[in-house]
Amino acid sequence: MVGEPEPGSEPAIAVRGLVSRFGPQTVHDGLDLEVRRGEILGVVGGSGTGKTVLLRTIIGLQRPAAGEVVLLGEPVAWDGSTTASLAGRFGMLFQEGALFSALTVGQNIEVPMRERGDVPKPLMDELARLKVGLVGLPPDACGKFPSQLSGGMKKRAGLARALALDPEVVFLDEPTAGLDPIGAAAFDELILDLRRALGLTVVMVTHDLDSLARICDRIAVLVDKRIVVGTMAELMRDPHPWIQEYFHGPRARAAFETATRTSARDDGEEH
Structure with a gap:
């Protein structure tokens, strides 16, 4: 499996003893998580379990009440310094793409490059075109505004911006x-292709059972x-009531069976 770590390799992300609170409400209480380099990790949970909060905490946007996070070997601080020190090493695709409506797709992709301040404009334009092609958008998408794109194209444009600085880790919040x-x-399939081509580590919050089973x-x-x-x-064998209900419904079983058949077919084609 691609997500298996190399012997002695450190995880891409290590979360230890995380506690997240909002007023009197505790969302995470001593949460521990390790994400292996090169794997695609799906994150699921019921409403109010703090899925997006977890992503925002890992990248330094949400200060926890307690605990520590190490991202790509660097302890995460929550004063803005982490984002600066790790600039370019991770990317984030927010829900709905979160594109700037007044900027073209190309200009949106160039935003992270501008924030670095050391990329010449002609190179930014060339890189934006490359990222557009990388995510499967047509070349003329660079000059279009978000309002001119379909929902799927907006997601791909947002992903192109997340990949602008060639990150090692990409976080996806409900990408489908x-x-x-x-x-x-x-x-x-695009996420799988990018993982294979770029060696990405992907952390993906999703409710899409097909995505969970397939990638x-x-x-x-x-x-x-x-x-x-x-x-x-493994989770289908877990006795927890919520996990049982989530992974044993007809949609989950159908997704798992389809993914198993697809995986077997792909393995056969590779050999």
Whole structure:
């Protein structure tokens, strides 16, 4: 499996003893998580379990009440310094793409490059065109505004911006939400292709059972303010009531069976 770590290699992300509170409400209580280099990790959980909060905490945007996070070997601080010190080493695709409506796709992709301040304008334009092609958008997408794009194209444009500085880790927040099944499946294949081509580590919050079954090496389930991690097959054997309900419904079983057949077919084609 791609997500298996090399002997002695440090994880891409290590979360230890994380506590997240909002007023009297505790969302995470002693949460521990390790993300292996090169894996695609899905993150799921019920409403209010803090899935997006976890992502924002890992990248330094949300200060926890307690605990520590190490991202790509660097302890995360929550004073803005982490984002600066790790600039370019991780990217984030927010829900709905979060593109600036007044900027073209090309200009949106160039925003992280401008923030670095050391990339000449002609090179930024060339890199933006390369990123547009990398995520499967047509060349003329660079000159279009977000309002001129379909939902699927907006997601790809947001991903192109997340990849602007050639990151090692990419965080995706509900990347296939709002897409039709064909568009969602195409986006899943894009993530797999990018992982293979670029060696990315991917952390993806999603409710899409097809995505979880098809592309995730492991799945992290937020439940009871902690986290349970395993493959989909392992989680289907977990006795926790919420996990049982989530992974044993007809949609989950269908997704798992389809992914198993697809994986077997792909392995056969590779050999």
